[in-house]
Amino acid sequence: MNPPGARGCLITLEGGEGAGKSTHAIRLVRWLRQLGIKAILTREPGGSPGAEVLRRVLLSGQMASLGPAAEAILFGAARVDHIDRTVEPALSAGKFVVCDRFSDSTRAYQGAGGRLDPRFLRALERVTLGSLRPALTLIFDVPAAEGLARAGRRPSAAAGPDRFEAEDLEFHERLRAAFLAIAAAEPGRCAVINAARPEEEVAQAVRDVVASRLLAKAEREKVPNA
Numbered sequence: 001m002n003p004p005g006a007r008g009c010l011i012t013l014e015g016g017e018g019a020g021k022s023t024h025a026i027r028l029v030r031w032l033r034q035l036g037i038k039a040i041l042t043r044e045p046g047g048s049p050g051a052e053v054l055r056r057v058l059l060s061g062q063m064a065s066l067g068p069a070a071e072a073i074l075f076g077a078a079r080v081d082h083i084d085r086t087v088e089p090a091l092s093a094g095k096f097v098v099c100d101r102f103s104d105s106t107r108a109y110q111g112a113g114g115r116l117d118p119r120f121l122r123a124l125e126r127v128t129l130g131s132l133r134p135a136l137t138l139i140f141d142v143p144a145a146e147g148l149a150r151a152g153r154r155p156s157a158a159a160g161p162d163r164f165e166a167e168d169l170e171f172h173e174r175l176r177a178a179f180l181a182i183a184a185a186e187p188g189r190c191a192v193i194n195a196a197r198p199e200e201e202v203a204q205a206v207r208d209v210v211a212s213r214l215l216a217k218a219e220r221e222k223v224p225n226a
């Protein structure tokens with residue numbers, strides 16, 4: 001299904017805490033592979049050895065005292081390594097890359113959450129992404145209180161909240177509004193998924209969007225064999 005020589009597609013999953021991104025990133029990759037599409041699953045922060053080191057430091061909260069600008073730069077540094085070592089090689093090999101969080105999380109968490117100047121964030125995005133843009137971004141939308149409650153029920157919650165989970169409900173509502181604003185501003189790239197529904201319904205909605213926005217297009221653009 002991945003046509004030889006064609007570049008792969010980057011699909012990003014974004015949204016607030018506990019919206020179901022990780023659950024559906026795994027399911028999406030499984031479904032793409034069932035269709036015969038070569039696909040990798042990756043995440044941010046992380047997704048490459050260097051970026052995973054930065055992930056541990058960032059989520060521990062040790063960098064919070066540096067302020068949102070420095071945190072954004074560190075997320076950016078992790079993203080550069082992740083893109084260079086994981087994302088670009090896979091896209092160049094024609095694979096689909098399914099990424100659990102990406103640059104919209106910086107816009108939402110450090111931008112709306114940390115109240116950073118949008119000009120600073122745009123400049124950072126330019127240097128970290130270059131010309132790379134997701135082909136499709138799925139914005140998982142769920143009321144902040146419901147997302148936090150789901151996150152609190154995960155087995156990993158026993159270890160206590162991480163740097164961002166520990167923020168108050170107003171912070172998380174601001175994130176939700178920021179993700180919806182990104183989707184409204186870039187409807188060609190983004191699709192909002194109502195993630196408050198049962199898991200199966202959400203999985204079907206994800207498959208429908210990917211099929212209509214990406215797979216149908218890829219099929220149309222296939223160069224017929226000479």
Ligand code: Z5A
Pocket residue numbers: 015016017018019020021022023024044045059075101102103105106107109110150151153154162163164165195196197198199200202
């Ligand atoms: N961050 C940032 O600040 N800046 C950046 O640039 C980037 C990231 C890239 C990464 O955390 C943190 O870094 C993140 C933002 C910040 N903030 N925090 N915390 P992470 O990668 O460790 O975790 P996460 O991305 O925040 O995951 P999450 O949002 O907490 O969860 P999720 O992936 O959206 O949800 P889930 O783990 O798939 O599901 C949560 C639970 O709900 C789980 O038990 C599921 O079985 C259940 N679930 C899933 N779907 C449903 C439905 N439909 N109904 C009921 N229950 C469901």
